[in-house]
Amino acid sequence: MNYYTGKEEGLVLCTECHTIHQFIPDVLMHCNRCGAELNQRKPNSLARTWALLLSSMILFIPANMLDIMNVTYFGQDDPSTIMGGVIVLIQLGSYPVAFVVFVASILVPLFKMFGILMILLSLKYHIDLTDKQRIKMFRVIDFIGRWSMLDIFVISILAALVNISGVAVITAGAGATAFSVVVVLTILAANSFDTRLLWDYKKLRS
Amino acid sequence: MLCAECDLLIQNKIIEEGSYLKCPRCGHVLYKQKYNTIIKSLALSITALICFYPAVTEPIMSLSMGGKEQHQNIIEGALVLLKEEHYIVAVLTFMCSLLIPLFRLLLLFYVTLSLSVNYFSPHLFWTFRLYHYMEEWGMLDVYMLGVIVSVVKLSSMAEIQFGFGFWMYAMLLICSIMANNELNHHEVWDRLLAKKKAFQ
Ligand SMILES: [Zn+2]
Ligand SMILES: [Zn+2]
Numbered sequence: 001m002n003y004y005t006g007k008e009e010g011l012v013l014c015t016e017c018h019t020i021h022q023f024i025p026d027v028l029m030h031c032n033r034c035g036a037e038l039n040q041r042k043p044n045s046l047a048r049t050w051a052l053l054l055s056s057m058i059l060f061i062p063a064n065m066l067d068i069m070n071v072t073y074f075g076q077d078d079p080s081t082i083m084g085g086v087i088v089l090i091q092l093g094s095y096p097v098a099f100v101v102f103v104a105s106i107l108v109p110l111f112k113m114f115g116i117l118m119i120l121l122s123l124k125y126h127i128d129l130t131d132k133q134r135i136k137m138f139r140v141i142d143f144i145g146r147w148s149m150l151d152i153f154v155i156s157i158l159a160a161l162v163n164i165s166g167v168a169v170i171t172a173g174a175g176a177t178a179f180s181v182v183v184v185l186t187i188l189a190a191n192s193f194d195t196r197l198l199w200d201y202k203k204l205r206s
Numbered sequence: 207m208l209c210a211e212c213d214l215l216i217q218n219k220i221i222e223e224g225s226y227l228k229c230p231r232c233g234h235v236l237y238k239q240k241y242n243t244i245i246k247s248l249a250l251s252i253t254a255l256i257c258f259y260p261a262v263t264e265p266i267m268s269l270s271m272g273g274k275e276q277h278q279n280i281i282e283g284a285l286v287l288l289k290e291e292h293y294i295v296a297v298l299t300f301m302c303s304l305l306i307p308l309f310r311l312l313l314l315f316y317v318t319l320s321l322s323v324n325y326f327s328p329h330l331f332w333t334f335r336l337y338h339y340m341e342e343w344g345m346l347d348v349y350m351l352g353v354i355v356s357v358v359k360l361s362s363m364a365e366i367q368f369g370f371g372f373w374m375y376a377m378l379l380i381c382s383i384m385a386n387n388e389l390n391h392h393e394v395w396d397r398l399l400a401k402k403k404a405f406q
Contacts, residue, residue: 004215007212007213011215013208016338016395017395018395019399022207024351030389033399034332034335036335040213062353067280070211092362100351101355126258132233136235146345147348149345149348149352152295152299152354153299153302153303153345153348153351153352154352154359155354157283158259158285158356158359159290160285160286161267161278162271162364163276163286167271167274172287172292172295176295177295180294182296182297187343195232196213199212199213199214199231
């Protein structure tokens with residue numbers, strides 16, 4: 001079956017209000033109904049996604065190496081990293097919660113960065129993944145990304161709540177800042193990727 | 207019709223009430239034939255807004271440790287981080303758990319109320335666009351899970367009790383998720399466009 005895209009037919013979709021317009025090249029178009037900017041594809045989508053992805057990958061290293069929080073319990077300091085926090089939960093015997101934290105703060109960011117990297121590389125080097133696989137992967141990545149903020153929220157709740165001087169004080173560490181920036185960058189990377197490119201590239205090759 | 211995710215050109219089809227039209231190539235939901243979602247969304251957003259104030263000002267939980275007790279609400283949580291100079295973490299937490307969800311609820315309330323009482327202003331278009339843009343930055347659900355994880359983490363060293371704020375936050379979460387899921391964006395846009403034509 002032969003598919004035609006809006007771009008080939010000289011049309012552009014307003015992604016906000018779902019109306020279709022005739023595309024005029026080289027002009028900054030705005031939707032005459034809702035006022036949103038009109039683009040056939042998100043501008044510089046691949047370059048932006050690459051830049052955001054690489055920055056998030058670099059920052060992921062300090063996010064995991066530096067302490068995300070410090071627990072002072074009866075005068076004794078006990079700093080911990082992300083993985084350290086998971087291990088503490090395992091030692092406490094709360095396996096389900098340890099699993100949730102491990103998934104949200106280690107597996108999800110890794111899967112997300114690796115997934116976007118795979119999609120970008122497969123476009124660049126024509127690795128054969130079917131479009132269905134790519135779009136499914138992207139949708140999963142897009143959906144799970146925000147859940148990585150879990151650990152950041154936990155730290156801010158703990159730091160605020162456990163603040164009884166002389167008994168126990170919890171403070172956030174530098175790793176928390178790095179990790180929160182990683183999460184924001186990966187969300188932005190997924191947002192700047194234009195899924196319509198997946199099919200454009202396929203057509204280019206065939 | 208054009209698919210927003212793969213740009214496929216699709217001939218208009220007639221869809222039955224209550225059903226979806228899916229893109230044959232990528233599976234993206236193109237159109238939902240579901241009406242009367244606006245009034246339900248309005249009711250839910252009002253309920254959520256009512257819950258908002260106690261959810262934020264009442265303590266989420268209280269903790270007693272070594273004979274001392276401490277209560278905590280969400281705003282104080284962000285303030286402590288600011289004092290420790292973790293600006294990025296503090297601002298992000300504050301935005302995602304509080305400011306953006308509140309702002310989105312207000313936008314939703316404004317749009318659904320305007321449509322329900324037949325009021326029209328050109329602002330409504332960007333209001334509703336903004337509501338959609340900020341969707342994934344409102345993280346009430348993630349924060350809620352964060353509260354539960356914190357309780358488990360602290361259970362070994364202290365006694366924890368959920369405060370009134372926790373239950374209000376849970377109500378707020380449920381209402382705003384329902385308000386968001388109930389609303390058919392296509393219906394909102396269709397109604398807004400019809401209003402715009404009528405007012406011109
Ligand atoms: Zn538009
Ligand atoms: Zn499609």
